[in-house]
Amino acid sequence: DAGVIQSPRHEVTEMGQEVTLRCKPISGHNSLFWYRQTMMRGLELLIYFNNNVPIDDSGMPEDRFSAKMPNASFSTLKIQPSEPRDSAVYFCASRYSGSGFNEQFFGPGTRLTVL
Amino acid sequence: GQQVMQIPQYQHVQEGEDFTTYCNSSTTLSNIQWYKQRPGGHPVFLIQLVKSGEVKKQKRLTFQFGEAKKNSSLHITATQTTDVGTYFCAGYTGGGNKLTFGTGTQLKVEL
Numbered sequence: 600d601a602g603v604i605q606s607p608r609h610e611v612t613e614m615g616q617e618v619t620l621r622c623k624p625i626s627g628h629n630s631l632f633w634y635r636q637t638m639m640r641g642l643e644l645l646i647y648f649n650n651n652v653p654i655d656d657s658g659m660p661e662d663r664f665s666a667k668m669p670n671a672s673f674s675t676l677k678i679q680p681s682e683p684r685d686s687a688v689y690f691c692a693s694r695y696s697g698s699g700f701n702e703q704f705f706g707p708g709t710r711l712t713v714l
Numbered sequence: 715g716q717q718v719m720q721i722p723q724y725q726h727v728q729e730g731e732d733f734t735t736y737c738n739s740s741t742t743l744s745n746i747q748w749y750k751q752r753p754g755g756h757p758v759f760l761i762q763l764v765k766s767g768e769v770k771k772q773k774r775l776t777f778q779f780g781e782a783k784k785n786s787s788l789h790i791t792a793t794q795t796t797d798v799g800t801y802f803c804a805g806y807t808g809g810g811n812k813l814t815f816g817t818g819t820q821l822k823v824e825l
Contacts (some may be wrong), residue, residue, distance in 0.1 A: 630811055642757070642815040644800065655812055689776070690756055696811060703813060705756040 603706035605691050611712045617679040620709045624693030630664050631684055632703065633666055634690040642690075649696060663676065681713045716741045718806055718816040725805040726822045733793050733801075735819035737803035744806045746779055746786045747813070750798040793823045 604623040611707070612618055624631050632647040646656040648668045668674040678685055688697070688710050692703040715734040717740040729731050737746070749757040761770055763779035763786065770777045776789045786803050803816040 632813075635816075642732050644812065644814070647811060649811055692757075700811070701745070701806065702759045702762065703757075705758070708756050 602707065603691055603693055603704050603708050605689075605706035607709060608707060609710045609712075612681055613714050614682055615680045616713075617677065618681045618711060618713075620676040620686075620689050620691075620705060620711070622674045622676070622691030624674070624691070625704055626672065627694050628704070629671070629691035630694050630696045631668060631674050632692040633674070634692065634695075634705075635687045636690060636708075637687045645676070678711075680709075683713045686711055686713050716782050716805075718803060718805055718814050719817040720801075720803060722819055724819065724822070725818045729823050729825050730783065730792050731797060733790040733797070733802075733821055735788050735801050735821075737788075737805075737816050739784045739805050739806055739814075741755075742783050746783075746798075746803055747790055748786075748803045749775060749802045749804060749815075750799050751802065751818075752819060761806050790821075793821070794805050795823050795825065797821060799822050 606621045623629055628647050633645040634642055636642045643658055646665045651659055651668045658687045664678055666676045688708045690705045690708045694703045720737050748760040750760055754792045761777050766783050767781045769810045774791045778787045781786045788801055790797055800818045800820045802818045803811045806813055
């Protein structure tokens with residue numbers, strides 16, 4: 600298995616532009632998580648999906664952020680419009696929910712820089 | 715909301731010295747996980763503890779889960795340069811699907 604796949608790996612954009620981050624979870628996993636990591640705030644959960652349905656989006660910073668999961672093998676996190684304070688590493692993670700073992704598998708992350 | 719704090723925030727050790735990071739939750743956890751993130755990398759799962767007072771070992775790493783299931787620790791014996799990275803604890807509450815990560819402890823090992 601290729602693991603969790605994220606694209607792009609690096610993104611540099613200008614303030615005000617739309618940014619779309621993509622994630623392909625591990626096949627067979629039914630839960631997907633989006634995290635943001637910064638030096639100041641650490642690793643924060645933004646939103647998670649269970650069976651493609653958003654369950655908890657309380658970590659989404661504001662309306663500029665939106666996430667979708669149209670099917671079991673793809674999810675997007677969109678920022679529109681982007682701001683410099685959105686600069687961070689964004690991780691996608693997936694896991695299989697339904698057994699007692701709840702390990703999360705993280706993707707390599709997308710490093711976002713908003714100028 | 716639930717908060718998970720770790721101390722220390724940073725630790726520099728000489729190779730061969732021991733290292734311990736402590737994890738404290740504001741609420742009782744159903745289980746706790748530990749992850750390691752190498753510089754420039756992503757968090758990678760190390761272990762899960764479920765039972766009150768549980769102790770698990772992985773070679774030079776020893777993990778403990780507190781009796782009250784609100785704290786945990788990771789101890790590394792005789793650190794090596796390969797141990798460099800940030801160690802995170804993360805806990806679930808109740809039967810939820812949401813994993814709350816601790817603040818992390820960054821370990822640097824010098825020769």
